[in-house]
Amino acid sequence: MEGNRDEAEKCIHIATKAIEAGDKEKALRFLNKAEKLYPTDRAKGLLDALTKNGSSASNGAYRRRAAESSDHTGARTEGEGRESGGGDSAKTFTKEQVDGVQRIKRCKDYYEVLGVNKEVSDEDLKKAYRKLALKFHPDKNHAPGATDAFKKIGNAYAVLSNPDKRRQYDVMGSEEPSSPGHSHRGGFDFHRGFEADITPEDLFNMFFGGGFPSSSPHTFNNGRTSYSHEADYRQERTDDRGDGGFSMFIQLMPIVVLILVSILSQMMVSPPPYSLYSRPSTGQTVKRQTENLHVDYYVTRDFKSEYKGSALQQIEKNVEDDYVSNVRNNCWKERQTKTDLLYAAKVYRDDRMRKKAEQMTMDNCRELDRLNNLFRGG
Template sequence: MHRDRPGSSGGRQPRPGPALPAQGGEALPVPHGPRINKCKNYYEVLGVTKDAGDEDLKKAYRKLALKFHPDKNHAPGATDAFKKIGNAYAVLSNPEKRKQYDLTGNEDQACNHQNNGRFNFHRGCEADITPEDLFNIFFGGGFPSGSVHSFSNGRAGYSHHHQHRHSGHEREEERGDGGFSVFIQLMPIVVLILVSLLSQLMVSNPPYSLYPRSGSGQTIKMQTENLGVVYYVNKDFKNEYKGMLLQKVEKSVEEDYVTNIRNNCWKERQQKTDMQYAAKVYRDDRLRKKAEALSMDNCKELERLTSIYRGG
């Protein structure tokens, strides 16, 4: 939100005020604004020679812009000096405008230069950017920009409106960049999800189940030829799986069955061991008898399957 200081509108100079403290608590000396305003050319304004390069111009601008910014310097003439410093840098840092300016010889002639027969008082060598916007580009908006109204260059109203639109546009770009960054960060997660979904789609369900499943239609009971393991298939199984395909399916059935039996046997043994240990610790004869009475069906089945594998 812009702040208009008293006396800053209508092109009037702001009233003199005390110098603001600089960093470190020391008072900022009042710069000589009138000296800047009396300079006859832009080189004099920035205090550089006519053969000054870009780095010299930038260094001079940074130093003077910080000293004469209206929000930091309330001395008489500081606002006009700040405007003149900004225009000087904007013109001299632009090769085309600098060439035009050097041809005319001084500020007044350049700014009243006629272009193609049309009188162009305000835009002859005037900067294409306001001093306030130029300052924000260099220093990242270090001071509030409400003092833009104090520039009585015939474009104050336009500058104010343009500044709002410019800031809004920058915020939109920042939001856009932020959205893109979030998208980049989420990309690996999205890729993993897609790969997982594709893997699930590509891996088909086995054509059998060790238990009847009405949802998939696997309710028809069958038995493997080797170990006699019972499994369930759908109505189309017999037509689709014959010969070597059937043998391959039955081998998978038996492997799954043996794996389940082995896991369940381990659980039964663990349960029996835990009960026997507890009975010993608590001297509980009832718990000991209960542990000995466990049926251990899966372990018995595992022994049967092992004997078949061994040819017994």
């Protein structure tokens, strides 16, 4: 079952995090569950590795305790320009980084966090987030409080980039705490319930193509429970509920309803007479090409007898419109990805990211240029 496969992948992901943290018992528990849900070579390999080499997990536990200790030590030594790193090396930071964190802490609303006004456009909002996210990412900024600042920056962008949440925030958002007993934690508790629907790290990865140069796993604490701990907690709550038949039925109910709706929709609505890709399920396997832009498309065997003259011309116009739209959207994504990689490579002087950007083939953009030349020639 595909549902079990997804759950097994989640269990393997949690087990991998547990291995990195040195929690061998938790890793074994989730790997065993993954094997029961959907056996894979990956889960089996990790189980074998843990069973044969248990000492590495205990060493990881020591590293985890040392890292936790360094977080508390770093918080007590703010302003000294050095933060204990739980090892022989120390993480240093500059006065400029400390001042930047303090500025974020003093901000009274999300607009001030990103350094923009309320009339800011979506594009300028992206630029502001991109610049600050790179500056305050905990892998590059080790100043005390940088993690909280990074979280606040991500939260601010996630709220303001959502039209509905931004509209509500403009009306209701303020620097007041969400409840009288709440701690302000350095001026960061002014959201009044306006929290992001995505973690800061996931948001960062969406902008920069996944992962940060020389990145290491981080936990972004919001003053109560860390994101990674929340995910593990929800997974463990699911384990505790058990795999009873009724519980499984309730979980599968939305999928069953979705399948039924899909089947009914297919029965009531006839499929389009063409497809940009070969689709054996609908019988659209006969390849044709538009007369104008020479775009390939696929139809059924009866297509030629059913569509002639003006009807055929309209079909081919629709095919070309769909194709050009797809190519244009994919080209935009390619350019955006390349721009983000080059920007990050320039800021952090990362040759690996620069080479990755320069080696992008930009196939859709080249195809768009070809189409534009055909339009001009026509």
